[in-house]
Amino acid sequence: MLLTSRRLRAALLAVASASLVGAVLPAPVPLGIGDPLFPHLGNPGYDVLSYDIGLTYGGDNSEPLEAVTRIEARAAQTLEQVNLDFARGTVRSVEVNGAHAAFATTGEDLVITPAKPVRRGTRTVITVQHTSDPVGDASDGGWVRTGDGLAMANQADAAHRVFPCNDHPSDKAYFTFRVTAPKGHTVVTNGLPAAKPRAAKGTEGAEGAVVWSYRTSHPMATELAQVSIGTSAVLHREGPHGLPVRDVVPAADAKTLEPWLKKTPAHLEWMEKRVGRYPFETYGVLVAAADTGFELETQTLSLFERSLFTGTGRPEWYVESIMVHELAHHWFGNSVSPRSWSDLWLNEGHATWYEALYADQERPLEQRMKAAYANSDAWRRAGGPPAAPKPSQPGQKISIFRPVVYEGSALVLYALRQEIGAEAFETVERRWVREHRDAVAATSDFVELSSEVAGRDLSGFFRSWLYGPTTPPMPGHPDWRSAAPEGPGKQR
Structure with a gap:
C-alpha cells in the first residue's frame, strides 16, 4: 500500500503515540461519568465550552468524510490524560494547545496524552484530525444516509460515531460547523449561517466545492447536533415575533411538502401560548429521503422521514401532532436538557403531553390517558418505572425509548x-422552561419546583408515580384500573 507523505506522517505519529502511552502511563481505558443507563458515556475532568467541526463531503455517502474537530474545554482537575468519546472513524493526529499529543483508542474512547498535563482551571484546545465514516449499523445512530446525501441522528449516544466529543447531554456547548460539499449540494446545520457560502480553496475540497458555515447561538447537547448535506431546497418563512423559520427538503418534494411545512408558524404560536417564547434563534423541519423509523428533535432543525408526510392512511391531525411533539422538545429536552439519561421521562413525557393536548379535539386527552393508565403496570414491568428505566438490551441502545417514557410519562404529568x-x-411548566433555559436539570429539580408551586411537599406523590413498580391511583379517577401483565416479561 502506498501512503501519501501526509498519511505516512500521521501513521508514524499514531504508532509513536501508542508506544509513548504504553511506556509512560498505564494502558488507556474507556472512562465514563457513571450515567445509570450508559456508564461509559461522557468523560470526567473537564467541561466542553465549544466545538468547531470541519467536514469535507466528496459526494459519495458511502465514503468517509475528512474531518477536523476543535474542542475548547476548561479542565475541572489536572489531567495527565484526556478521554473523548469517539468511534467509527480513523484518527490522523491530535494536538493539545498547538503541540502534538500522543493518543490511543480503546473501546469507544480516544485517550489523549498531552505533552504537558492539562492544569486544573485552564482553558485547553484539543484539535483532532480524523475521518467520519457514514457506513455502519444504522441502529447505532450517527450519520443517516439519505437518497441525496447525509443527515444526523445522534440520540442517545451516537454523536461520537460522527466526531470526537464529550458525548453526554449534561455537557452542553456552543457549536460551529464548516462543511465543504460539491457544487450543487446544500448544507444546513444547527443554528444560523456564520458566513455566506464560498468557493473552497486549496486542499479544502475538490474543484467547484463550496464551504458552508453555521454557528449556534445557544449551547447544545451533542446528541442534538445536525448536519444535512443534499440536493436540497431551503424554504424560508416567518414565525412568531419575526422568528426565522427555514425548512430543508429534497428539492423535488418542495411543492408536495409545502402544505405541511406552512403549518409550522401556527404550531409555534400554539406552543408559545402554553409554555412561553420559543427558546432558540431559528426553527425548521428537515425532511430526509430515508426510512429511519423515527422522527428526531435535533436542535433548531427537527428531523422527519419523508414517508410521514407522503405516506397514505395517516389523518392530518395525527401528522400535525407528531410535528408538535418534536417542536415541544425544543423546550423540553433541548433547551432544558436531562442531567442523566434516567431523566429521559422529562423529555419524552412532556413532548407526548403536548402532542396529546394538540390532538385533544380528535382523540380526547382523558380518553388517551385512561388507555395509558390501563397499560401502565405492564409498561413498568417491561421497562421499569418512568424515572428509573431499565438499561437497554445488548446491541439495542435505543431500546430505552419504551412506551413507559412516552405515554407512561405523559400519564405522570396528567396525574x-x-x-x-x-x-x-x-405555572410549573412555564417556570421549568424559563428557569432552566440553556441548562441541564434533573428529576429532583422538577419535584422541587412542583412542590414550591403547589405549596406542599410532593416528594411522596412523585416517588410513587416515578419510581414505583406499579401505578398509583389516579387523582380524580378512583375507578381507573391498570391491567395486570400476563406473566413474566409479557405485557398486554
Whole structure:
C-alpha cells in the first residue's frame, strides 16, 4: 500500500503515540461519568465550552468524510490524560494547545496524552484530525444516509460515531460547523449561517466545492447536533415575533411538502401560548429521503422521514401532532436538557403531553390517558418505572425509548395536573422552561419546583408515580384500573 507523505506522517505519529502511552502511563481505558443507563458515556475532568467541526463531503455517502474537530474545554482537575468519546472513524493526529499529543483508542474512547498535563482551571484546545465514516449499523445512530446525501441522528449516544466529543447531554456547548460539499449540494446545520457560502480553496475540497458555515447561538447537547448535506431546497418563512423559520427538503418534494411545512408558524404560536417564547434563534423541519423509523428533535432543525408526510392512511391531525411533539422538545429536552439519561421521562413525557393536548379535539386527552393508565403496570414491568428505566438490551441502545417514557410519562404529568390543579400545573411548566433555559436539570429539580408551586411537599406523590413498580391511583379517577401483565416479561 502506498501512503501519501501526509498519511505516512500521521501513521508514524499514531504508532509513536501508542508506544509513548504504553511506556509512560498505564494502558488507556474507556472512562465514563457513571450515567445509570450508559456508564461509559461522557468523560470526567473537564467541561466542553465549544466545538468547531470541519467536514469535507466528496459526494459519495458511502465514503468517509475528512474531518477536523476543535474542542475548547476548561479542565475541572489536572489531567495527565484526556478521554473523548469517539468511534467509527480513523484518527490522523491530535494536538493539545498547538503541540502534538500522543493518543490511543480503546473501546469507544480516544485517550489523549498531552505533552504537558492539562492544569486544573485552564482553558485547553484539543484539535483532532480524523475521518467520519457514514457506513455502519444504522441502529447505532450517527450519520443517516439519505437518497441525496447525509443527515444526523445522534440520540442517545451516537454523536461520537460522527466526531470526537464529550458525548453526554449534561455537557452542553456552543457549536460551529464548516462543511465543504460539491457544487450543487446544500448544507444546513444547527443554528444560523456564520458566513455566506464560498468557493473552497486549496486542499479544502475538490474543484467547484463550496464551504458552508453555521454557528449556534445557544449551547447544545451533542446528541442534538445536525448536519444535512443534499440536493436540497431551503424554504424560508416567518414565525412568531419575526422568528426565522427555514425548512430543508429534497428539492423535488418542495411543492408536495409545502402544505405541511406552512403549518409550522401556527404550531409555534400554539406552543408559545402554553409554555412561553420559543427558546432558540431559528426553527425548521428537515425532511430526509430515508426510512429511519423515527422522527428526531435535533436542535433548531427537527428531523422527519419523508414517508410521514407522503405516506397514505395517516389523518392530518395525527401528522400535525407528531410535528408538535418534536417542536415541544425544543423546550423540553433541548433547551432544558436531562442531567442523566434516567431523566429521559422529562423529555419524552412532556413532548407526548403536548402532542396529546394538540390532538385533544380528535382523540380526547382523558380518553388517551385512561388507555395509558390501563397499560401502565405492564409498561413498568417491561421497562421499569418512568424515572428509573431499565438499561437497554445488548446491541439495542435505543431500546430505552419504551412506551413507559412516552405515554407512561405523559400519564405522570396528567396525574400531577389532577393533583395540583390546571393553573398550578401551567405555572410549573412555564417556570421549568424559563428557569432552566440553556441548562441541564434533573428529576429532583422538577419535584422541587412542583412542590414550591403547589405549596406542599410532593416528594411522596412523585416517588410513587416515578419510581414505583406499579401505578398509583389516579387523582380524580378512583375507578381507573391498570391491567395486570400476563406473566413474566409479557405485557398486554
